[in-house]
Amino acid sequence: MNRFAIAGAVAVSLAAATGRPGPPPPRGVRLIDLSWVQAEPLLDVSAIVVFPLGAGAIEHGQHLKLNADQRLANYLTSRVLLAAQVVVAPALTYHFYPAFVEYPGSTSLSLATARSLTVEAVRSIARSGPRRFYVLNTSLSTVQPLQQAADALVADGVLLQFTDIDAKLAAAARRIQQQPGGTHADEIETSMMLYIDAASVDMTKAVRDYNPPPSATGPFTRRRGAPGTYSPTGAFGDPTLATPEKGRELVETLVAGILDDLQRLRTAPLPAAMPALAPRPQSGARSSAAESESGWPDCSPGDERAIRNIGVAFTTHWANNDAERIARLWMKDGDIRHPDGTIERGVQIIRENRAQLFMQRAYQGTKHPVTL
Known part of the structure; x- marks a missing residue:
């Protein structure tokens, strides 16, 4: 029997019991009508x-x-x-x-x-x-x-x-x-x-x-x-x-x-799953000879200061509820990757999402420090 025939079989049985033709049996199923054992093969x-x-x-x-x-x-x-x-x-x-x-x-x-x-x-x-x-x-x-x-x-x-x-x-x-x-x-x-x-x-x-x-x-x-x-x-x-x-x-x-x-x-073809990211090296481990004295690989002291200033700017703009200035910290096609795996891609999306947040009373006057 086709694995989607569960609900259909029930409908046919009911029609036979009443002696009246019932509605056509559904081809699909609802999870709420199944136990986990019935759901598993589907x-x-x-x-x-x-x-x-x-x-x-x-x-x-x-x-x-x-x-x-x-x-x-x-x-x-x-x-x-x-x-x-x-x-x-x-x-x-x-x-x-x-x-x-x-x-x-x-x-x-x-x-x-x-x-x-x-x-x-x-x-x-x-x-x-x-x-x-x-x-x-x-x-x-x-x-x-x-x-x-x-x-x-x-x-x-x-x-x-x-x-x-x-x-x-x-x-x-x-x-x-x-x-x-x-x-x-x-x-x-x-x-x-x-x-x-x-x-x-x-x-x-x-x-x-x-x-x-x-x-x-x-x-x-x-x-x-x-x-x-x-x-x-x-x-x-x-x-x-x-x-x-x-x-x-x-x-x-x-x-x-x-x-x-x-x-x-x-x-439709399925997307290829991205491989899991390699674990970050233990704190104190040196990844290469080119790593800077501060622990940033391949990064000069001047570059490092510029990067850290981005965190300072983000924190300031967030405190001011300034969605426009926050968005300008990203390149045109840059993205924000959240811990849950969701991605905000592009300056326009980043700007719109921050503006939406700042319209909510719960986010007004809040702080969002970023450490880089």
């Missing part, structure tokens, strides 16, 4: 492990539930289970959603934490054997930490891919949308929810919200005149134009795109 190098990612609580206007993204992720996962031989891991319901934190009930992790959460969740399952992972992603802001996580996992010989929901829906959205623009709880998102879970939508509370016009950028805010995108309702677009028929076209397009991603992932 989690080999040929497996594709899917992590559903949908916010458990971020605002979606006055007409949609806080967990609209989670509902969408759950629906899409159910469709994937029916069509693809995958192992579905428990869902990720907290991630990077900084644009909505001003609205009560909305949750978000920092970019660095969202990245690390993804990396560590994948690594925990990769220990059992799988090397191909897919995040069934339902948001736009999560793409940045997901890409950073994918970059970090390459060194482990792990291939992580994820849904680019904007790219998947772009063509269908252009065909059907009537609103002049929108990005959140709008005609597009509301149509999708009407199709997959109409009972969770209250169209009597749907309001057209363009304050200011569709060219606005920045985090959403309920405070008129504050920086960002002013939205008293939490929506940005025209959800009053939404219909379940539009939602059907959008959702079916998205399902087809996700299944295509999974098929491509199944045959």
